[in-house]
Amino acid sequence: MSKSSGSIIEIQGLRKVFRVGKVDVEALRGIDLDVEPGEFLAIVGPSGSGKSTLFHIIGGLTPPTAGAVRVANQDLTALGDAGRTRLRKTTVGFVFQKFNLLPILTAGDNIALARHIGGNRDGESDRFREVLELLGISERLKHKPSELSGGEQQRVAIARGIVNHPAILLADEPTGNLDSQNSQTVLALLRDLNERMGQTILMITHNPEAAAYAHRIVNMRDGRIVS
Amino acid sequence: MILKLVFENLKHRPLRTGLSVFLIGIPVTLMLTLVGLSQGMLADSARRARGVGADIAVRPPGTSLISLSTAPMSQKLLDKLRAEPHVTLATGTMVHPVAAVTMVTGVDLDEFNKMSGGFKFIGGGPFQGPEDVILDEFYARQRGVKAGGTIEMLNRKWRVCGVAEPGKLARIVLPLATLQDLTGNSGKLSQIFLKVDSPANVETVIASLRAQLEGYPIYSMEEFTSLISVNNLPELRTFIQVMTVVSVIIGFAVVFLSMYTAVLQRTREIGILKSLGASQSYVLLIILIEALLLSLAGSFAGIGLSYGSRWLMMKLIPASLTQAIVPEWWPIAGFIAMTGAVLGALYPAFSAARQDPIEALAYE
Ligand SMILES: Nc1ncnc2c1ncn2[C@@H]1O[C@H](COP(=O)(O)OP(=O)(O)OP(=O)(O)O)[C@@H](O)[C@H]1O
Ligand SMILES: [Mg+2]
Numbered sequence: 001m002s003k004s005s006g007s008i009i010e011i012q013g014l015r016k017v018f019r020v021g022k023v024d025v026e027a028l029r030g031i032d033l034d035v036e037p038g039e040f041l042a043i044v045g046p047s048g049s050g051k052s053t054l055f056h057i058i059g060g061l062t063p064p065t066a067g068a069v070r071v072a073n074q075d076l077t078a079l080g081d082a083g084r085t086r087l088r089k090t091t092v093g094f095v096f097q098k099f100n101l102l103p104i105l106t107a108g109d110n111i112a113l114a115r116h117i118g119g120n121r122d123g124e125s126d127r128f129r130e131v132l133e134l135l136g137i138s139e140r141l142k143h144k145p146s147e148l149s150g151g152e153q154q155r156v157a158i159a160r161g162i163v164n165h166p167a168i169l170l171a172d173e174p175t176g177n178l179d180s181q182n183s184q185t186v187l188a189l190l191r192d193l194n195e196r197m198g199q200t201i202l203m204i205t206h207n208p209e210a211a212a213y214a215h216r217i218v219n220m221r222d223g224r225i226v227s
Numbered sequence: 228m229i230l231k232l233v234f235e236n237l238k239h240r241p242l243r244t245g246l247s248v249f250l251i252g253i254p255v256t257l258m259l260t261l262v263g264l265s266q267g268m269l270a271d272s273a274r275r276a277r278g279v280g281a282d283i284a285v286r287p288p289g290t291s292l293i294s295l296s297t298a299p300m301s302q303k304l305l306d307k308l309r310a311e312p313h314v315t316l317a318t319g320t321m322v323h324p325v326a327a328v329t330m331v332t333g334v335d336l337d338e339f340n341k342m343s344g345g346f347k348f349i350g351g352g353p354f355q356g357p358e359d360v361i362l363d364e365f366y367a368r369q370r371g372v373k374a375g376g377t378i379e380m381l382n383r384k385w386r387v388c389g390v391a392e393p394g395k396l397a398r399i400v401l402p403l404a405t406l407q408d409l410t411g412n413s414g415k416l417s418q419i420f421l422k423v424d425s426p427a428n429v430e431t432v433i434a435s436l437r438a439q440l441e442g443y444p445i446y447s448m449e450e451f452t453s454l455i456s457v458n459n460l461p462e463l464r465t466f467i468q469v470m471t472v473v474s475v476i477i478g479f480a481v482v483f484l485s486m487y488t489a490v491l492q493r494t495r496e497i498g499i500l501k502s503l504g505a506s507q508s509y510v511l512l513i514i515l516i517e518a519l520l521l522s523l524a525g526s527f528a529g530i531g532l533s534y535g536s537r538w539l540m541m542k543l544i545p546a547s548l549t550q551a552i553v554p555e556w557w558p559i560a561g562f563i564a565m566t567g568a569v570l571g572a573l574y575p576a577f578s579a580a581r582q583d584p585i586e587a588l589a590y591e
Contacts, residue, residue: 056585059502061501061502061584061585062583062585081507085501085504085506085507086504087504088501088502088503088504089503089504089505089506094502094503096588100495100498100499100502100588102499103239103496104232104235104236104239104496105231105232105235109231109235113228113232113500113503114503116229117500117503117504117509118503118504160503164504
């Protein structure tokens with residue numbers, strides 16, 4: 001069928017248009033992108049170049065306007081609202097710049113809630129305990145997010161992002177709110193996850209040093225990939 | 228896990244939770260108080276009717292059980308009834324309203340004492356003159372008078388000759404002739420009580436009276452007191468139904484507002500849930516369960532508050548309003564509150580479930 005049936009993400013001619021009042025805003029103007037399983041990809045580009053929008057489409061938070069998008073062998077152009085919900089539940093995990101943990105729940109419960117939503121009702125796997133060790137948050141699970149440092153919160157968010165074993169982890173500026181020390185910790189962890197567990201990771205960043213952790217860097221500008 | 232999330236949400240905003248519970252509790256209390264009042268007052272009037280010691284009650288034609296219009300029966304009827312076989316005693320009373328729920332009753336004290344065994348006085352004693360009044364303990368306490376004092380009623384002063392134990396006929400008792408004259412009802416009665424020589428003859432006498440006095444409601448006292456219930460009083464039933472509807476509406480409005488603001492405040496959190504793959508029904512369920520829990524707690528609060536309202540009425544107006552605690556109505560009132568709550572939560576829940584995850588995540 002397609003030229004690269006081994007790819008986990010296949011995008012051709014992707015366009016996304018937002019309608020703001022009577023004006024159409026073209027956020028993506030024809031994106032072509034292939035990502036192999038196990039890749040650690042960094043996406044860089046100026047503000048407003050469409051990086052987050054691309055993630056939102058890959059992650060099933062919003063539908064594409066035109067073009068072909070396949071994620072883990074699912075055709076996103078054919079997915080409805082329920083299909084995108086299923087994609088988020090089973091196929092992708094998100095990590096955000098602002099951590100986005102639920103403030104009312106402890107770190108452990110934040111992770112448990114993601115498991116519950118993902119339909120994982122069985123006990124924690126050994127692999128997952130290993131991940132918690134790796135992330136260095138095993139001791140912090142009883143604490144509310146407000147009692148954790150930014151770096152700890154982001155590590156909890158990463159644990160939550162991968163708890164349901166998603167095919168793809170999408171990290172939108174994961175170090176954007178962290179100091180350089182914590183940034184390095186989080187970046188090293190992402191690289192470990194990628195190298196040790198084979199986790200496919202796409203990461204948006206403004207920081208060239210952060211991008212250097214990835215295997216491949218994609219540059220975006222004005223809704224296009226420029227290199 | 229959903230329950231945990233809901234509990235943590237409720238715990239996270241204790242003021243909002245407490246206020247919602249309290250506000251949902253109010254219509255529950257309202258309903259329970261109302262039902263308790265009607266049952267309490269009916270039980271009370273049944274008890275007082277029993278305290279008369281009569282076997283048969285004769286009431287004027289065209290009157291209902293509780294509506295005590297003034298005095299349409301002639302006193303001459305009394306002599307006729309006394310002449311009936313098996314009838315040993317007959318006495319008439321006259322009832323006149325002095326306020327919304329307060330009646331004064333005129334009695335012929337000698338006849339009444341023979342039938343009922345007389346008042347048990349806590350202070351003072353029987354009538355000494357035509358301008359004397361006997362009060363029961365509750366009413367005396369409510370008006371703050373003791374035996375020997377005076378109260379104002381029907382545009383004149385009365386001497387409180389005695390304060391009696393409650394449970395006999397009425398709370399305020401005047402000499403029959405005085406009340407008749409004062410209200411322009413000389414020689415007229417509102418109801419007649421009969422005593423029969425043996426309980427076995429009550430039915431015979433009733434049958435004979437019914438044949439002679441067409442149109443007059445005639446009851447055995449047993450029948451009379453058992454008829455005093457909410458189901459036999461359509462006005463009261465309608466009133467309770469209206470209050471039920473009001474309760475549903477208040478419950479609906481409280482939960483609607485409460486859940487609507489909760490959903491707005493939690494826009495971002497709902498976005499997070501959706502980014503994790505939570506379906507619309509998952510989000511819907513969270514909001515509905517929260518509303519249900521709030522209304523459940525509100526029902527309990529309402530039940531507690533109904534004890535408070537009873538205590539308050541006992542304290543302030545023991546003679547006018549008697550509130551019973553009616554546990555049979557607890558599940559009913561609770562169910563009604565929860566119905567209002569779920570209805571009120573539906574719109575906020577749907578709007579939460581349908582939120583766009585990207586916009587929700589961007590919400591500050
Ligand atoms: N929901 C939306 N409605 C309208 N316009 C939008 C929406 N989301 C994004 N845009 C527009 O699309 C363009 C790309 O936005 P996007 O957030 O993808 O950029 P970005 O590369 O992630 O920027 P940043 O580095 O600042 O995060 C911008 O012009 C933005 O204003
Ligand atoms: Mg962005």
